[in-house]
Amino acid sequence: MVRVVRRVCDHYVGVVPAPSLVVLAAISALQGLFFVGYAVYDVVQAFRVGLTGPAEVSNPAALLGLIAITAAIGVALLWVARGWWRVREWARAPFLVAQLVLGLIGYDLSQSQSSGPRLLGQVLIVVAVVGVVTCFLPSVRRALDVAEGR
Numbered sequence: 001m002v003r004v005v006r007r008v009c010d011h012y013v014g015v016v017p018a019p020s021l022v023v024l025a026a027i028s029a030l031q032g033l034f035f036v037g038y039a040v041y042d043v044v045q046a047f048r049v050g051l052t053g054p055a056e057v058s059n060p061a062a063l064l065g066l067i068a069i070t071a072a073i074g075v076a077l078l079w080v081a082r083g084w085w086r087v088r089e090w091a092r093a094p095f096l097v098a099q100l101v102l103g104l105i106g107y108d109l110s111q112s113q114s115s116g117p118r119l120l121g122q123v124l125i126v127v128a129v130v131g132v133v134t135c136f137l138p139s140v141r142r143a144l145d146v147a148e149g150r
Helices: 002-012 019-048 060-085 089-110 115-135 138-148
Strands: none
Touching: 019 060, 019 089, 019 115, 019 138, 060 089, 089 115, 089 138
């Protein structure tokens, strides 16, 4: 049993990317899971409560559009997380776009009068800023250069 564990550990040594890339992959994965979870939440709420709110947004087409877009963004962020984990340079552009969008959403939420949305908005802004700063660290550039063979 010990030999098997040692062999597995030896096999995976060197597979884990640089710590900064792990942070980027974790940020992307958590954001992706949040979006997929929110899409599932919308489905559950639609069956549980029904369509409520203003007529412009409380119709089946709008709900399906919201669910599809939210789920697609979540899956895309999970794909980006996989790209960071595998040290792929293409992961940077969609990651930066997502952080920009989430930072803007966070800014809008942080202007809320109630404390829940305000706190969520502030957290989104902090995570987006940490993601953007981490994305441009020299260690990330070096890891991407090594992976690309430069």
